[in-house]
Amino acid sequence: MRKTVIDFLLLDNKQLNKDNFLLKLRSPIPVPELFPGQFINVLIKDASEIFLRRPFSILDVDFNKQIISILVKILGRGSKKLTEAKEGETINAIVPLGKSFSLPEKSDRILLIGGGSGVAPMLFLSKICGLAPSNVSVLIGARSISDHIDISAYQAYGQFHFTTEDGTLGEKGFVTNHPVFTEKLENYNKIYTCGPNQMMKAIGKVAIEKGIFCEVSLENMMACGFGVCLCCVEDTKTGHKCVCTDGPVFNVNDLKW
Numbered sequence: 001m002r003k004t005v006i007d008f009l010l011l012d013n014k015q016l017n018k019d020n021f022l023l024k025l026r027s028p029i030p031v032p033e034l035f036p037g038q039f040i041n042v043l044i045k046d047a048s049e050i051f052l053r054r055p056f057s058i059l060d061v062d063f064n065k066q067i068i069s070i071l072v073k074i075l076g077r078g079s080k081k082l083t084e085a086k087e088g089e090t091i092n093a094i095v096p097l098g099k100s101f102s103l104p105e106k107s108d109r110i111l112l113i114g115g116g117s118g119v120a121p122m123l124f125l126s127k128i129c130g131l132a133p134s135n136v137s138v139l140i141g142a143r144s145i146s147d148h149i150d151i152s153a154y155q156a157y158g159q160f161h162f163t164t165e166d167g168t169l170g171e172k173g174f175v176t177n178h179p180v181f182t183e184k185l186e187n188y189n190k191i192y193t194c195g196p197n198q199m200m201k202a203i204g205k206v207a208i209e210k211g212i213f214c215e216v217s218l219e220n221m222m223a224c225g226f227g228v229c230l231c232c233v234e235d236t237k238t239g240h241k242c243v244c245t246d247g248p249v250f251n252v253n254d255l256k257w
């Protein structure tokens with residue numbers, strides 16, 4: 001897939017809750033083919049001290065309108081600066097980067113588990129996987145209801161379940177405490193997940209024990225985003241792999257977890 005450097009127009013920058021923003025970026029040229037799990041590497045404008053691009057998963061694409069949406073959670077200086085961008089500004093990004101999740105077969109029953117900003121590729125996958133909504137469950141975990149983002153635009157694509165650590169939305173606890181995970185896992189033959197490493201490790205461990213296909217999307221720190229600087233390397237069972245080019249999506253069986 002050809003990587004392209006695009007000067008996007010920032011169409012919309014909407015604050016979803018305290019730390020999360022939804023950015024809609026319109027491309028002046030047709031958007032290259034994109035799949036869930038792939039990401040864009042964004043140049044942070046007017047910030048000479050932040051010279052490395054910052055990676056963000058693709059949340060959604062409208063190929064007709066040439067719009068890519070990303071979910072940006074404020075973590076440090078780069079993400080904060082990006083959320084301060086004004087509509088009409090230019091946002092430069094390299095797109096698409098990385099390998100996507102494998103798309104499910106028609107007969108699959110899939111469980112998508114997103115934690116924090118890891119919800120972005122899960123929502124995109126729910127939308128384009130092409131399965132009947134009854135065969136798609138989406139389990140979303142956050143610290144509190146105030147960290148949750150509105151998923152109503154995706155509700156039609158699957159059955160949604162929520163956990164919060166403080167019990168303010170859905171089941172109290174982690175995603176791995178939810179009955180969908182603790183009691184109904186045999187209903188699914190594939191698990192896809194993105195979020196904090198500890199969460200994905202806990203999910204991956206159970207998937208391996210139960211022999212369920214499981215793909216995880218790693219969010220190792222990155223710099224170049226296309227396999228040159230080696231700062232994103234993950235030690236896997238088949239050697240050191242660049243998360244930016246060999247991943248970010250890996251089958252959990254390939255990782256040394």
Ligand SMILES: Cc1cc2nc3c(=O)[nH]c(=O)nc-3n(C[C@H](O)[C@H](O)[C@H](O)COP(=O)(O)OP(=O)(O)OC[C@H]3O[C@@H](n4cnc5c(N)ncnc54)[C@H](O)[C@@H]3O)c2cc1C
Nearest residue numbers: 054055056057071072073075076077078079117120219220
């Ligand atoms: C493939 C991929 C997809 C991603 N998708 C999204 C997304 O859809 N939405 C989103 O909000 N974020 C996403 N991230 C994370 C996002 O790239 C980082 O939050 C961002 O680069 C942080 O930049 P910053 O300048 O704000 O923080 P910095 O000032 O660079 O760092 C602030 C603090 O966060 C730590 N940190 C920085 N990056 C990471 C990281 N990747 N993992 C763990 N700790 C980190 C630093 O060590 C530091 O302590 C993704 C990361 C990767 C690798």
Ligand code: FES
Nearest residue numbers: 223225227230244
């Ligand atoms: S980020 Fe440079 S090699 Fe992966």
